[in-house]
Amino acid sequence: MGADNQTWVGEFILLGLSNNWSTQVSLFILFLITYLVTVLGNFLIVLLIILDSRLHTPMYFFLTNLSLVDVFYATTVVPQMLVHFLAAHKIIPHVSCAAQLFFSLGLGGIEFVLLAVMAYDRYVAVCNPLRYSVIMHGGLCMRLAVISWVSGSVNSLLQTAITFQLPMCTNKFIDHISCELLAVVRLACVDTSSNEVAIMVSSIVLLMTPFCLVLLSYVKIISAILKIRSTEGRKKAFQTCASHLTVVILCYGMAILTYIQPRSNPSVLQEKLISLFYAILTPMLNPMIYSLRNKEVKGAWQKLLGKLSGLSSKLAT
Template identity: 50%
Template structure:
């Protein structure tokens, strides 16, 4: 049910984010834990961005997309975690209606952009392994720029549809969101009207932004595995598998919980379980990305030691 144009879109002027616990001692422990996770995520992803920008050897399509992924991860955790940290220590857990709208939109934009970026990264690995001699031709810098811009554009517009359809619903109370941030399904459950039509819209968006990209990633890796098995050199084969394993690990930790949250039926909605699962694609994935791509990547480690060496010499 849509509210008529010009009419106040909600009786609710603010929402209350319940978070994880009402116990002050538990909240202090959670504050320390999530603060460490947040700082580690920002520092880890920030370090990857700095290394890629400083080391000329990393100025390739693969690391260009990895740099964008790190920026998206920093944006995702910064959209939700700092506010959650404040709410863990503050007596008030309120968020204005406009603030909830903005948080939902920004988080959705970054998350949907990341969904599509994983497809682009899979295509990058497909070209690098299946057509290594034509890699720089097939993935020119012009094409890389257009692919990156396309993922951002799709994320912006898809999130706008999702957010607008959710926040235009009438909210006449209660206003307690059983979550640590304004996530679509959690906020929509408070609407005082039938939300099946909006849920169908979200399902269609999820199919195009989750199922289709995931299918393309799987198709790419089927071709990649077939190409790797044809490589005669054991060392080259292991290197190719190692490169793909990093990407597949991150994709799994991101897509598995996101698919569950946004593609399950409304009847299986469980606020407490959803809060825990959302931590995987929001907080833990952002922490996992720099760990996976730095510990398993010789180029990143080499760039780190090179930059550190320059710093010591300059000092």
């Protein structure tokens, strides 16, 4: 292949979801509302955890990290998508595309590791409750959180570097809603076997390994719950894990189907839907799941609303 063809394009064009103007306006309104709900919901969860001393526990420390990851992930993808819904030319500069890939891939990896850490926390809470505070001390929680953030960031840096070293020739049309890893790799005009191997290795390290740890934790948790004699005791033990388990099912399922076998070439529509799922639906649902299915969070909400109601009454009088 000639040297003239192996060039790096200065900008990309994201094809997005639709070319129809009225459809794009409708999607803009829908996703704007969803994004605002996502940001508000997650920040309210973080604020609630900070204000209520009863929530100053390892579980809610990790939930704070998860909520921040969700906000950052949505912010990495959605605002640019909203702009493109109303733009005539859906251009994204090369540097911006690389930055978007780095942050979205990194935050996704951080979330997977965090979910495995949270599964370990639930395992200790159910299987070793008397030593929970000793095992899950502040130093360990901080180290686990740092490992989550560093591992996701390092993996993302490596993947972004090797992806944007690929010559894209004259290809600049990304048939996606964002600069997603597989969509960008497909633009290359050279053999991408080494990139596919790197994606596979990354998937095993940051997706399948945490997923297996989650499965192992829940096998032990379920085994411990089944040994509890009272129905009320089993119900209470399961409730401590229900919210986390729901989020795990939401987050891991589609990611495994997408990234664990990059050669399987999932349809472009499937990739777009999965990206929307992670950028919009999951970050919006996570605070709702933890608010509606967790007694401690609901109790904290009631306490906070009671205080606000009392303050309003005093101000009114």
